[in-house]
Amino acid sequence: MNGSNAVLVDLTQCVGCGSCTVACKLWNxxxxxxxxxxxxxxxVADHSNWTTLTQRKxxxxxxxxxxxxxxxxxxxxxxxxxSSCMSKAMRKTEQGPVVYRPDLCAGCRYCMMACxxxxxxxxxxxxxxxxxxxxxxxxxxxxxxxxxxxxxCPTGALRFGRRQELLGIAHDKLxxxxxxxxxxxxxxxxxxxxxxxxxxxxxxxxxxxxxTSESLPAIAEHYMRKTPALLxxxxxxxMGLSKLIQRKKAVAxxxxxxxxx
Amino acid sequence: xxxxxxxxxKMTIDRRNMxxxxxxxxxxxxxxxxxxxxxxxxxxxxxxxQYDAPSSWPPQVRGRVxxxxxxxxxxxxxxxxxxxGQCIExxxxxxxxxxxxxxxxxxxxxCIHCGQCTLWCPTGAIVExxxxxxxxxxxxxxxxxxxxxxxPSTRVGLGEEFGMPGGSWVEGQQxxxxxxxxxxxxxxxxFAADLTIMEEGSELIERLTGKSEAPxxxxxxxxxxxxxxxxxxxxxxMPNLSTAKSPQQMLGAVLKxxxxxxxxxxxxxxxxxxxxxxxxxxxxxxxxxxxxxxxYWKNDALRDIDAVLTVRELALMMKEAGLDFSSxxxxxxxxxxxxxxxxxxxxxxxxxxxxxxxxxxxxxxTGQKAPTLAFNLAPxxxxxxxxxxxxxxxxxxxxRVAVAHGLHNARTLLDRVKAGTAxxxxxxxxxxxxxxxxxxxxxxxxxxxxxxxxxxxxxxxxIKDAAGTLRESHENQExxxxxxSFLGRPLSHLSHQLLHTDYVSxxxxxxxxxxxxxxxxxxxVTEASxx
Numbered sequence: 001m002n003g004s005n006a007v008l009v010d011l012t013q014c015v016g017c018g019s020c021t022v023a024c025k026l027w028n029x030x031x032x033x034x035x036x037x038x039x040x041x042x043x044v045a046d047h048s049n050w051t052t053l054t055q056r057k058x059x060x061x062x063x064x065x066x067x068x069x070x071x072x073x074x075x076x077x078x079x080x081x082x083s084s085c086m087s088k089a090m091r092k093t094e095q096g097p098v099v100y101r102p103d104l105c106a107g108c109r110y111c112m113m114a115c116x117x118x119x120x121x122x123x124x125x126x127x128x129x130x131x132x133x134x135x136x137x138x139x140x141x142x143x144x145x146x147x148x149x150x151x152x153c154p155t156g157a158l159r160f161g162r163r164q165e166l167l168g169i170a171h172d173k174l175x176x177x178x179x180x181x182x183x184x185x186x187x188x189x190x191x192x193x194x195x196x197x198x199x200x201x202x203x204x205x206x207x208x209x210x211x212t213s214e215s216l217p218a219i220a221e222h223y224m225r226k227t228p229a230l231l232x233x234x235x236x237x238x239m240g241l242s243k244l245i246q247r248k249k250a251v252a253x254x255x256x257x258x259x260x261x
Numbered sequence: 262x263x264x265x266x267x268x269x270x271k272m273t274i275d276r277r278n279m280x281x282x283x284x285x286x287x288x289x290x291x292x293x294x295x296x297x298x299x300x301x302x303x304x305x306x307x308x309x310x311q312y313d314a315p316s317s318w319p320p321q322v323r324g325r326v327x328x329x330x331x332x333x334x335x336x337x338x339x340x341x342x343x344x345x346g347q348c349i350e351x352x353x354x355x356x357x358x359x360x361x362x363x364x365x366x367x368x369x370x371x372c373i374h375c376g377q378c379t380l381w382c383p384t385g386a387i388v389e390x391x392x393x394x395x396x397x398x399x400x401x402x403x404x405x406x407x408x409x410x411x412x413p414s415t416r417v418g419l420g421e422e423f424g425m426p427g428g429s430w431v432e433g434q435q436x437x438x439x440x441x442x443x444x445x446x447x448x449x450x451x452f453a454a455d456l457t458i459m460e461e462g463s464e465l466i467e468r469l470t471g472k473s474e475a476p477x478x479x480x481x482x483x484x485x486x487x488x489x490x491x492x493x494x495x496x497x498x499m500p501n502l503s504t505a506k507s508p509q510q511m512l513g514a515v516l517k518x519x520x521x522x523x524x525x526x527x528x529x530x531x532x533x534x535x536x537x538x539x540x541x542x543x544x545x546x547x548x549x550x551x552x553x554x555x556x557y558w559k560n561d562a563l564r565d566i567d568a569v570l571t572v573r574e575l576a577l578m579m580k581e582a583g584l585d586f587s588s589x590x591x592x593x594x595x596x597x598x599x600x601x602x603x604x605x606x607x608x609x610x611x612x613x614x615x616x617x618x619x620x621x622x623x624x625x626x627t628g629q630k631a632p633t634l635a636f637n638l639a640p641x642x643x644x645x646x647x648x649x650x651x652x653x654x655x656x657x658x659x660x661r662v663a664v665a666h667g668l669h670n671a672r673t674l675l676d677r678v679k680a681g682t683a684x685x686x687x688x689x690x691x692x693x694x695x696x697x698x699x700x701x702x703x704x705x706x707x708x709x710x711x712x713x714x715x716x717x718x719x720x721x722x723x724i725k726d727a728a729g730t731l732r733e734s735h736e737n738q739e740x741x742x743x744x745x746s747f748l749g750r751p752l753s754h755l756s757h758q759l760l761h762t763d764y765v766s767x768x769x770x771x772x773x774x775x776x777x778x779x780x781x782x783x784x785x786v787t788e789a790s791x792x
Contacts, residue, residue: 012365019324022342023312029305032340039339040330050303057368064368103300132302139304146316148308152344154324155364160316199365 004096004193005141006163007150008170009070011198011205012178013157016055016068020149020158024051027137027148045071047121047132051149058204067198069205073098073119073134074185075193081111081120083217096193097136105130116189116211136193163193170197190215309343322346326359326378329370333547334390334540335379341386347709348378348387353781355694356668361778362771369770371493375486375692376540376701381709389540389702392568393578399532400443407532409444410512411435413451414538414609414698415572417721421704422576423586428717430725433591438579440592449594450535451601453508454608456743457483458734460760461505462622463751465687469657476501478678478685481614483507485545486692488764490668494773495675496766504761508608509535509542510551512598513565514759517554519747520597528558533567536575538609538700541692543569553759571702600739603726610719611666611696612641612648615689619652619662621734627655636732644695644712646670649685662687667694672782695719
C-alpha cells in the first residue's frame with residue numbers, strides 16, 4: 001500500500017503551538033475537558049483527544065532542548081486492530097486511514113488490546129459506548145483534502161503526502177546528519193502511515209522503543225494458520241487413542257468372558 | 262356459541278396487534294442491520310474556510326503562535342481558538358518575533374509578552390493571564406493595605422470599556438472607581454514617570470557629557486516588552502539601555518520604602534497593585550530582580566509590585582462589582598506619590614518619553630526652560646513607524662533623537678544605527694504600535710486595533726498635557742520632595758539601589774534565523790521554516 005497517504009512529522013520543526021490539537025477538535029466536533037488537556041507536559045489521550053501534543057524537556061549536546069511530540073493513531077499499513085476485530089468495525093481504507101465504524105462494533109475492545117501503540121480509547125462514560133480514535137480525517141481525504149491537523153500546522157512540521165514520497169523526503173533529510181538515523185514508523189508494526197523524524201533519540205521523547213518491526217497480523221497468522229492442522233491432528237490423535245482404548249477394553253472383556261465360561 | 266369462537270380465530274387489526282407488528286418489525290429490522298446507517302465517527306465540526314481546500318492548495322494563513330502555559334502575561338483558551346492565524350500575523354509581521362528564530366527551538370516559548378495577540382484575537386481566546394483573583398483576595402484581607410497605581414494611558418482607555426468614545430478622558434472617574442473597589446490609596450504612575458525622567462534624563466546627560474562610560478545612543482527602558490526583545494535579539498545593545506527602571510517598578514520600589522517609612526505603614530502589609538495598559542508589565546513585575554524594597558528592608562519576600570491588572574481586567578472588576586461608571590464623581594489621586602506632570606502623561610503615546618526627556622534634559626544642561634518646540638515636538642509625534650528629530654542645546658550642541666514603535670520598526674531603526682547610516686544620542690522604543698495607548702492590556706475597541714482609536718487616545722493625552730500648567734518632570738513638587746527628604750539627588754547611591762536595574766542576555770534561548778528575519782523585514786512573508 002505504498003501509494004497510500006501518509007504524514008511525515010519532523011519533530012525539529014514543531015514549536016508547540018498546538019494548532020493540530022485544536023484543528024482536530026474543531027473538525028471532529030470533539031469536546032474539551034479541563035481535566036484532560038490535549039497539550040502540555042501531561043496531556044491525556046482519551047476519546048475526546050484523538051491527538052495530543054506532549055512537551056518533552058529533553059537534552060541535546062548537554063544543553064536543554066524542548067521538543068513537542070504529536071501523538072495520534074499511527075494508521076498502520078497492516079493494522080492489528082483490523083485483524084483482531086471480529087465484526088469488521090475496523091478497516092484499513094485504500095487511501096491510508098484506518099477507519100472505525102461504531103455501527104458495526106460489538107464492543108469487545110479486542111482492538112484496544114491488539115494495538116501496539118495503545119491508541120484506541122473507549123467511551124467509558126457513555127451508556128452505549130464506542131471505541132474512539134483518530135480517523136486521519138478520512139472524509140476529508142475522500143475529497144482530496146489533507147487531515148485537519150496537517151492543514152493547520154504553521155511551521156510545516158506536519159507534511160501530508162504519499163507514503164513512498166514522504167519516506168524519500170525523510171531519508172533525504174536524514175542524510176543532512178542533523179537527525180538521528182531512523183524514520184519512526186517506516187518499519188514499526190510492519191510500517192505505519194504516520195512517520196516521524198527527530199534530532200533526539202526517539203526513546204528520550206517517549207516513543208515506544210520495543211515495537212516489533214513485523215506486521216502484527218502476520219505474526220498472528222503465523223500461529224493461526226496452524227490451527228486447522230492442530231485441530232484436525234488433535235482430533236485424529238484422540239480418535240485414534242479412543243479407538244485403541246475401546247479395542248483394548250473389548251479384548252479385555254472377551255478374555256474375561258472366556259475365563260467365566 | 263359456535264359463531265363466537267369463529268370470530269375469535271379471525272385476524273383483526275386491533276390496537277394490540279398493530280403494536281405487536283410494529284415492535285416485532287422494528288426489532289427484526291434493527292437486529293438484521295436494516296435500520297443502521299453507515300456512520301463515520303468525528304467529522305461533525307468545521308474548520309475555517311482556508312483549510313477546506315484540496316491539499317494541493319496549502320492554506321496561506323494558518324495556525325497560531327505558541328504560548329507557554331506558564332506565561333505570566335497571556336493565556337489562551339483552546340475552546341475559543343478558531344485557528345484564524347491573526348496572532349501569527351501580528352507576532353510575525355508587526356513584532357517580528359514569531360518566525361524570526363531558527364528551528365528546532367531551544368528551551369523557551371519565545372515571547373516578549375507585548376500582548377498584541379490579545380488585541381488581534383477575534384474570539385478573545387488569547388487574553389491576559391488572570392490576576393484579578395489575587396487582587397480580590399488581597400482586597401478582602403483585612404491585614405493588607407492594598408495600594409494601586411494607574412499608568413498614564415489607562416485614563417484614556419477605561420471609558421471605552423463603558424461605551425464611551427475612543428480616548429475619552431476618565432482620570433477622575435477611574436480614581437473614584439478604584440476607591441469604591443476597596444483600594445486604600447490610589448497613586449499615579451505619572452509620578453513615577455516624572456521620576457523616571459529625572460533618573461533617565463540625568464543618565465543621558467552623563468552619557469552625552471562623557472561623565473559616564475556607558476555608550477550612546479541611550480535606549481529607553483520603560484517598555485518591558487522592548488527590554489526583553491533587546492535581551493533576546495540584541496544583547497550587544499544592553500549597555501545602551503538606560504539602567505533606569507520603568508515607572509511601574511520605580512513606584513513599587515518607593516512605595517514600600519519611602520512611602521512606608523513616611524507614613525509608618527509596615528511594608529510587609531502593603532499589597533502593591535498596578536493598573537496598566539500592558540500585559541508585559543505582568544512579566545516585568547515577576548522578574549526576580551525587582552524586589553528593591555525587599556533588599557532595602559532585608560526581607561526577600563517583599564516584591565515591589567504584587568499584582569498587575571490590565572485596563573480590561575479593571576473594567577471587568579468594576580462591572581462585576583456593579584459600579585455605575587457614568588455616575589461616578591471625579592476624584593483626585595492621593596498625595597505623596599500622586600502628582601504627575603504633562604510630560605509624564607504623554608509617556609502613554611509614542612514619542613512621549615522622548616518629548617518629556619527633552620524638556621527636562623534641556624533644562625538640566627542649560628538651566629533654562631526648553632524652547633516651545635519641546636512642548637510640541639511634532640517630528641516625534643504621530644504614528645509614523647520611525648521618527649527622528651534634533652535640537653540644538655546651548656552648551657552641548659546638537660542632540661539627535663529617534664523614536665520607533667512596533668518592534669518591526671525598532672529593528673529597522675537599530676539596524677540603521679548598526680550599519681552606521683544614522684547616528685543618534687537617544688532612542689525611544691515602545692513595543693506596541695502607537696505606544697502604551699495601543700498596549701496589549703487596553704480595551705479591544707476595534708479588532709484588530711485601528712489607527713483611529715490610537716489617534717483619539719493620543720490626542721486626548723496631548724490635549725491634557727497642553728492644557729496643564731505642570732508640563733515638566735523636574736517641576737513635580739512631590740518628586741522634588743522625594744529627592745529632598747529621601748533619595749538625595751538623581752543617580753545617588755540610594756537612587757541606584759531603588760530605581761536602577763541591570764539586564765540579562767536571553768540570547769542563549771534562541772537562535773536567530775537571519776534569512777527568515779530578512780524575509781519578514783522585507784515584507785515577503787513566506788513559510789520561513791518550511792524546508
